[in-house]
Amino acid sequence: MKYYIGIVEDDTNIQNIVAAYLKKEGFKVELVSSAEEAMELWNNHPPDMWILDIMLPGMDGYEFCKRIRRESNVPIIIISAKDDEIDKILGLELGGDDYLTKPFSPRELVARVKRLFQRTEAAKTVVTAGENKIKAGDLLIYKEDRRVFWQGKEVDVTTKEFDMLLYLAEHENRAFSREELLMTIWGDDYYGSDRAVDDLVKRIRKKIPDIPLETVWGYGYRLRIEG
Known part of the structure; x- marks a missing residue:
């Protein structure tokens, strides 16, 4: 399968370099210089x-x-070009799957593109091969639709919030270290600190105040399900 990638970048030099490296690896690319152009592309020919x-x-x-x-x-x-940790966390929490700070190596970007496609395809395979629905106490998750329900009411979650809830629900009552969660949710090529895990848990607890997402002091977190 020949993947199709939309590049949203207003610097033509970066556009051309990134496009050249991706095309060399067999990817199709489309270059746009603004988010408005990108929305038009999304509506007509989504990457x-x-x-x-x-x-x-x-x-x-x-x-x-x-x-x-x-x-x-x-x-x-x-x-x-923003390399502050808070900017990285914000980008990831708004739905980004990975974050690279300028200047970056085009080869590293290509490696991350390949890895992310591999993870996406692996996730699809898991959903196809296994059960689509996961229930952990009052938490109900539909994997394929990426929808979360708490006590029968749907909760609007971001990509990372969904991934965290799904992983903990699939391993209920098991304690995970912050490092394990960081590697699982963000991938082992993420170089930010484990503060991202704490911030993600804080956001989940704010959206679902009664969720039994426990802190294991000095270690990490677990989803405790009684019975």
């Missing part, structure tokens, strides 16, 4: 993955990411 700059004229990358996530779980790799 299999986005490579998205944050600092764009007009609508910024964060807003574009939010809009795409309302409709789809298509993979998104964020590239940005």
Whole structure:
């Protein structure tokens, strides 16, 4: 299968370099310079993955990411000159699957693109081969539809919130270290700190105040399900 990637970047030099490396690896690419153009592309010829700059004229990358996530779980790799940890966490929490800081190695970007496609395909295989529905106490998760229900009421969650809830629900009552959760949810090529895990748990607890998502002090977290 020849994957099709949308590159949203207003720097033509970066556009051309990234496109050249991806084409060399057999990917089809489409170049756009603004989020508005990207939305038009999404409506007419949606890519299999986005490579998205944050600092764009007009609508910024964060807003574009939010809009795409309302409709789809298509993979998104964020590239940005912002290297503060809070910016990385925000990008990931708004639905980005990976984050690269400029300047970056085009070869590293290509490696991350390949890895993300592999993970996406593996996840589809798991859903196809296994049960689509996971129930853990009052938590109900539909994997294929990526929908979460708590006590019968649907909860609007981000990509990472969904991934965390699904993983904990599939391994109820098991304690995971922050490092394990970071590697599982963000991938072993994520170089941020484990604060991202704490921030993600905080957001889940805010959306589902009664969820038995426990802190294992000095270690990590678990979803405790009685009975």
